[in-house]
Amino acid sequence: MKSVKHKGLALVAVSSSMVGLGVGMAGTASALAWSSTNAGPNAALKAQATVSGSGASAVLTVNSDATGSKGDSNITDFGDGTTASTLQATHAYAPGALKETLTETSHSDVSATTTTKQVAVDATDPANIKYTSSVLIDLNAAGAVVTSHGTSSFDLSKILPAGTDLSGLAGTCDHGRGALPLTIDTKAMLATCNWTGAAATGQHVVTLTYSDNATGLKSTADEAIGIAAPPVAAFTTTVLSPGLVSVNTRGSSVENGIGTIDWGDGSTSQQTMPIGIGQLEEHTYTTTGLKTITFSVVDKYGQQASTTQQVDVSKANANFGQLTQFAGATRYGTGVAVSQEAFPFAHSAGAVVLARGDVYADALAGIPLAKAKNGPLLLTPGGASAKSLDANVAAEIKRVLPADKKHTVYILGGVEAIPQSIQDYISNTLGYNVERFGGATRYDTALGVAQNPQALNNPKHIVVARGDDFADALSSGPLASDKFTDASGAPAAIVLSTGNGVTEPVSLTPATAAYVTAKEAAAHPAGQTDVAAIGGGAVKAVAAISPNAANYTPIAGVDRFDTAAKVASFGWGTKPAALGVANGMNFPDSLTGGALMALQGSPLLLSVPGATSVSEATSAAMTADKDSVKNTYLFGGDQVFPYAVATDIMKLEGLNPAWYREAQLPF
Known part of the structure; x- marks a missing residue:
């Protein structure tokens, strides 16, 4: 935001019917009169003055306001032969006229009485500088202020009127912590404020004060400026193939500027800042050999930085x-980003698996199900307070699934986890089939996903992991989905145990224990198993019910x-x-x-x-x-x-x- 304020108008009460504004230099007395017809006339007058230019060419402009007057006839007399019949008026006096007296008269036809009020405007008294300035400072001018980390420079040719006498110019700049001296270079037409050690990085308000020693008049202007840390230029290179180079500007730091890559062969590429998000640029050279690549940045304050590397583009990395x-x-946004990577094309997924995003319990069995159904696993807020499906997740479901009433969203967990209202929205508003897999506990939910014909349909292989912690179950998900599949490629199911076997006992629910035992007893090729136990707690839980250690595959480390x-x-x-x-x-x-x-x-x-x-x-x-x-x-x-x-x-x-x-x- 930029604002300019002018100083130099004061009001002084003089008598019961007259108010004057005194100044120190003689000038032509002018009367501003309001006439208005009213049973009880009352004259009221305000005036605000500004001055542009300096010396003999200074022009005084007065804004008069008599809206508080009461009368039947109204006349405003500016005292130099100019009048106005409106309650508010603006008048510019001839150059050099810096002191004027305005009179407002309010007249009532009914009572045949008149009241008047006068104000005097003096633009030359240094004691009355609230609204008046001898020189108008224009910090809104394009390129008027150039700020860097350490200095602020004011281009005098742009912020002061042409012909301003700079011999009497003095000033300060205030960064909000006290006035600092303004160094003036009349030859370069620059006024510079040194910020070093005075202002921290961030937003500050600079107040520039101009003092004309010839007239004693002053003016000020404020501008909110940003002081940025010096930019940093950084990049890395990869030779993708002979002559083809990729540059990544990750690691650069600059505020709202431009980055330029000079490829060293006469061509350049530009990036819009801010940088630091891994922007990539590729370039093809017409010849191979050693190339010099330079990356330079310039921020919005004109601060610059650059770095150079030499790269042999003859051979690919x-x-x-x-x-x-x-x-x-949010976690929901990350899930959508992953889904967009997995299914970049619209309507390319076979299904969607939806789990509660604030509690992991029912979601642990979801990875193999998502693989089996060829769909993403998305999250949404759950619990009693969750009234609706996350809007961005809803949009992603619509993007990856065709709107043909034939595709399914699989919900993990009961209505306590993901409310019925969300299921109804998916079914009735989005128009998809819904299958919900939920049990009384997380262990029942996982077992249901494993056994339900609409889910994994009792696969040949299963993986056991802890259900009272998430880490081992999640690292087990890709194993169950890809490397521990059966001969047909069907994913293994994940069922859950409880306890770590160190500070707490391990166990399997009776139903899960029976399921694991049945899988161990099933026929399988020699040297292979249909059960894998992942993590120390799960290994101990399976070992507790297994008569033969050869019937399961244990995988456990010292930590997750x-x-x-x-x-x-x-x-x-x-x-x-x-x-x-x-x-x-x-x-x-x-x-x-x-x-x-x-x-x-x-x-x-x-x-x-x-x-x-x-x-x-x-x-x-x-x-x-x-x-x-x-x-x-x-x-x-x-x-x-x-x-x-x-x-x-x-x-x-x-x-x-x-x-x-x-x-x-x-x-």
Whole structure:
């Protein structure tokens, strides 16, 4: 916001019927008269004055306001022969006339009486500078103020009228913490304020004061300006093929400016700032060899930064696989971003699995179901307070499913988890079939998904994981969906145990225990099992009911991160084509991300949110997989995966940081 204020008008009471505004320099006395017909006339008058220009060319403009007068006839006399018959009027006096007296007369035809009121306007008295200035400062002029981190420069040729005498110019600038001296360069026509050490980064109001020593008049102008930290230019490169180079400007920092890539062969590319979100640019050279690439940024205050690299474009990088980070403003938005990656084309999914996003209980069995139905796993708020389906999730369901009344949304959990009103909305308003799988407990829900003919229909293989914690079940999801399938490729089901076997006892519900026992007893090829137990608690729970340890496959690490790494090694060895990494301490992004990895046929590893690097077990798994992994997926925003962690992951995977993409949604 820019505003200009002029100073120099004061009102002084003089007698019962006259008010004067005194100033210090003699001038022509002028009368401003209002006449109005009324039984009881009353003259009222206000005046506001401004001055533009300086010296003999200064022009006084007065705005008169007599709206408070009462009378039948009205005349305004400005005292120089000019009158007006309106209650409000504006009049500009001849140059040099800086003191004027205005008289307003109010006349009543009924009582044949008249009252008057006068005001005197003096634009030359330094003591009365509230509205008057000798020089109009125009900070609204284009390019008038150039602010950087450290200085603010005022272009005098743009903010002051042409011909202004600068010999008497003095001034200060106020950044909100006290006045600072204004350094004036009359030759360069610049007035500069040094901010170093005085103003922090952010928004500040600058007040520029001009003082004309020849007349003693002053004027001020205010402007809200931003003081930004110096910009940072950074980029990484990847040679995709001989002569074809990709540049990623991730790591740059600049406020509302322009970034320019100079490719070193006479061509350039521009990016609109702010930067820091992994913008990619590609360029093809007509010749190979060593190329000099420069990336420069300039912010809205004119601050600049640049950096240069030399790149040999003769040979492609050994591995230029892509790292993609999925993030929404909420867990529901992240789920939509993952869904859009899995099903980029409209109406390309076979179904949608919908789970409660604020509690993980019923959602743990959802990843294999989403893989079996060829659909995304989406989340929505649940519980008694949830009155409607998340609007963005509803839009995503409509995007991925054809509106043909033939496709199904599978709801995990009973009406206490996802209310009936949401089911009715999906069915009646969106127009999709709805199947709900919900039991009295999370253990019953998981068992129902495994056994129901409309769900996984009693698959040959099952995976057991803890239901009172989420981590092992979520890293188990891709294994159950891809590597622990039966001969037909049907996913295994996930059923749930309880307890960690260390600080609390382990158990299976009677129904789940009977189901596991039946699977162990079924015929299977020698050396193979139909049951896998993931995580220490689940392994102990299955062992407690299994007469023969050879009837199940135990996979457990020292913690959730090590268990996820062991699951990846067991299922994919060192040859996965892709790899997912999710928050090991919270479930939503791991759940929706696990569904994508199941569709990709690749494992899901876990990370500590906000850490500076991944865990030792996760690091070892990534290093072992780096020769085969071409795509790595991070599920969660920068609070989960700071850029330092993303860079660490790319190094472990042998990926060039230039090929870093962020799939972000604002909701």
